[in-house]
Amino acid sequence: MPATPPLTDLRHAEALDRADPLAAYRAEFLGAEGPLVYFDGNSLGRPLARTSRRLAEFVEQDWGGRLIRGWDERWFDQPLTLGDALGRVVLGAGPGQTAVGDSTTVLLYKLARAAVDVQLARDPRRTELVVDTDNFPTDRYLAEGIAGERGLSLRWIEVDRTAGVTAGQLADVLGPATGLVLLSHVAYRSGFIADAPGLTRMAHEAGAMVLWDLSHSVGSVPLALDDWGADLAVGCTYKYLNGGPGSPAFGYVAARLQPALTQPIPGWMGHAEPFTMGPGYAPAAGMRRFLSGTPPIVGMVAMQDMLTLIEAAGMPAIREKSLALTDYALALADAWLAPLDVEVASPRDPSVRGGHVTLRHAAMQEVTSRLWARDVIPDYRDPGGLRVGLSPLSTSFTELWQGMGAVRDELARLR
Structure with missing residues (x-):
């Protein structure tokens, strides 16, 4: 049997995506398959492709067609x-x-x-x-x-x-x-x-x-x-x-x-x-x-x-994917960022951890600015906290791997 790739290897992230029962939902979101890494779904979620059609239909049919009758209907x-x-x-x-x-x-x-x-x-x-x-x-x-x-x-x-x-x-x-x-x-x-x-x-x-x-x-x-x-x-x-x-x-x-x-x-x-x-x-x-x-x-x-x-995916499955993403983020933080003096400022116990992880370092505000310039989008919260927000239906493990690697690279450049 082939050896299991280490968790810091891209192949590990790709294997997690292949095993993910919710992976197909990612294609529903505008821009999710592009090169941009989005770690801010806990502040503003990506739009669904179907939403652009629904909004156009609303303007043309509900608002434009029904006009004031829409209130009664x-x-x-x-x-x-x-x-x-x-x-x-x-x-x-x-x-x-x-x-x-x-x-x-x-x-x-x-x-x-x-x-x-x-x-x-x-x-x-x-x-x-x-x-x-x-x-x-x-x-x-x-x-x-x-x-x-x-x-x-x-x-x-x-x-x-x-x-x-x-x-x-x-x-x-x-x-x-x-x-x-x-x-x-x-x-x-x-x-x-x-x-x-x-x-x-x-x-x-x-x-x-x-x-x-x-x-x-x-x-x-x-x-x-x-x-x-x-x-x-x-x-x-x-x-x-x-x-x-x-x-x-x-x-x-x-x-x-x-x-x-x-x-x-x-x-x-x-x-x-x-x-x-x-x-x-x-x-x-x-x-x-x-x-x-x-x-x-x-x-x-x-x-x-x-x-x-969400109803189709089911909240239990969404929570399971959310925990898998944050577990992986913590594992990558331990492997890549702890040697760079980054502290995890979020619970490690999954039973009390929500959908985002905060990584703390004195240089994180500068790191966040540098990441945005290269289309890796986390957000920053004082004191020194870079938030990795992972939206379960639109975030892949490969995207997470790419983003955490970018955080590592930018921190290393500032040392």
């Missing part, structure tokens, strides 16, 4: 029907609990404000909002803004930037004053996966609610919001859901909470009778009450194709 309910599809395919959420519309920032604000307001109404002592020091900046900024608006105190969890929030850290800040806990399921810097069901249960036992930011996990890590007993969740759709630049976010509100929550940006689309356009605001029943203005229908077009692809 489909668009009015599109935030809710697409939300239900997201719930079924990637969120582990039953129907009637997810809606699409607004940016991630706006939806985080709406649901966080609604949560702290209902908590204060139930118990005026619930004046603390918990957030960790390494949460995504928007989440932290919003927490500060809402605390200022509502006269709340922030409880900060100091976390290891190579990991994330643990049960022990959360236990240290929970108490009778805790109203809302705002956490990311996958840490944007390290890729650490928080114990969502466990942390949710802890918060509930303390009488608090939890708002999960799913932006770096949805479409890459299997989710089970209903099974977790989740309260609220928000996530973007332009990363692993490939909705395109600025595609609208989604919000999840557990059915048991919907009647009690009042979202802080009332608009005509969330009114119980939007077309009466009369005096006074009366919120609609269900998830429609969390809508505000006219939904961004064009921005919802692209993600429908990706949901179809």
